[in-house]
Every structure is written in structure tokens, then in C-alpha cells.
Amino acid sequence: MNPMPPGVTVFPDEEALARAAADLFALSAADAVTARGRFTVALSGGTTPLRTYELLATDPHRVTVPWRRVHVFWGDERCVPPGHHDSNYGAAKRSLLSRVDVPQEQVHRIPAELGAVPAAAAYEKELREFFGAGLLPAFDLIVLGLGEEGHTASLFPRSPALDVTAHLAAPVMPPPPAHPRVTLTLPVLNHARHVLFLVAGSAKAQALREVFSGQGLRPVPAALVRPVDGRVNWYVTRDASLLLGK
Numbered sequence: 001m002n003p004m005p006p007g008v009t010v011f012p013d014e015e016a017l018a019r020a021a022a023d024l025f026a027l028s029a030a031d032a033v034t035a036r037g038r039f040t041v042a043l044s045g046g047t048t049p050l051r052t053y054e055l056l057a058t059d060p061h062r063v064t065v066p067w068r069r070v071h072v073f074w075g076d077e078r079c080v081p082p083g084h085h086d087s088n089y090g091a092a093k094r095s096l097l098s099r100v101d102v103p104q105e106q107v108h109r110i111p112a113e114l115g116a117v118p119a120a121a122a123y124e125k126e127l128r129e130f131f132g133a134g135l136l137p138a139f140d141l142i143v144l145g146l147g148e149e150g151h152t153a154s155l156f157p158r159s160p161a162l163d164v165t166a167h168l169a170a171p172v173m174p175p176p177p178a179h180p181r182v183t184l185t186l187p188v189l190n191h192a193r194h195v196l197f198l199v200a201g202s203a204k205a206q207a208l209r210e211v212f213s214g215q216g217l218r219p220v221p222a223a224l225v226r227p228v229d230g231r232v233n234w235y236v237t238r239d240a241s242l243l244l245g246k
């Protein structure tokens, strides 16, 4: 069997992946609070991370993670109301935030219901107020997923948002019927201390192969996430990894 690319860990199934991801989150939180008195995390949307969020809301993590020191952000959001079934905030609230003791003022929701352009501006303002006006946010952990065509957060192939470097957040207008979105930009993703990708299922195998193959005219968006001073871990299921090294 071909060796896995650096940073890639293969799990037999989604439950094992979710358990390991919850453990990494908890360890990252403990380390950040010890070092800096707080833990700043940007959560991913989509379905893959939901089991991880549920495990974080379950003992032991529900009790041992220093939730009162945790500041929750999102990597991206769809332009729907927070209670909408497509809302990344809504999904994280149901699976995690309604069950753990993160102070409400430490939940930094993207107000995407305002519309992509004003919401991106509002989110950027909140990021700058929190992390410091002249600084690139340095998240302790950013959790990301991978789309079947290689997108991550809401950075889609050939999207103008991929080229945004002067802003921390950007509006995304995918072709209908997809919702407009707001996404963190690559400079923010690449300034994280730690990025954790969660990738499950055979449908992601081709995209995962393209992330690491370096082939093609333009790398897929997820391949552009290479934190300059940070670590990237790829937690993938065996069926998602089957084309790696082929």
C-alpha cells in the first residue's frame, strides 16, 4: 500500500474519524487555554463534522473542554436565517452549542441572513474587533471539510473569492439554486495555528487525490490551504483515501 501523504491519517469509518477529531479538538482547546487563556476555533459546515460536534457535547469532552474559554466562529455560512436547515450555525447549535457552556457572547455567528455582501463586511468587522484591527486572525484551530469538486469552506473552484487577499471574509455567489454564502478567505485559513480537514466517503476520493496530486492547471481550493506557520491534519476515512498515491 502506498504511504499516505504527510499529515493524512486514515480511519476505518466515520465514527473512528469523529472520535479522533473530537479528541484533537479537546487537546487543542486545552493547549490554547493553557498558553493564551482562550481557544479560538472556526467550525466547518456540512454534514461530516456533525458527529464530531455531537461527541464534543458528550462526556468526557462535555465536561473536560474549558468551554467558558472557547470562542466559536465559522469558516463559512449560507445566506439563510440561523434556524434554517441549511444554516451551518443552526447545525452546530443543535449538535453542540445548545449542549455545552460556551457563553453566548463568545459565539460569533456570521449574520448571513443580511445578504452575502453586508454579512461578509459585518463578519470581517467582528473578526478585526476580536483579533485586533491590523492583524490577520490567528485561529487556534480551523475545522474544514472537502467538497466533491475540491472546495473547502465556501471557496469553490474558479471562485473570485479565491483571489481575495485584502479582506478576511468574502461574499460568494454560486450559481442558483445554491444559496449565496460568506467565507473566510485564504489568508485567514493560512494564518491558522492548526487546520483539521475532515473527509469521509468514497465520493470524496477523487477530490482528495487532486488535493495531493498537484496535477491540473489549477490546484483545487482545498490544496491552497497550507498554513505558513501552522499544522494541517487530514482525517480521512479509508474509502475516501482509496485513490491517494494512485
Ligand code: 6PG
Pocket: 044, 045, 046, 047, 048, 049, 075, 076, 077, 078, 088, 144, 145, 146, 147, 148, 151, 152, 153, 154
Ligand atoms: C459548507 C461547508 C463545506 C463542506 C463541504 C463538505 O458550508 O457546506 O463549509 O465546505 O465542508 O461541502 O460537506 P459535507 O461534509 O456535507 O460532505
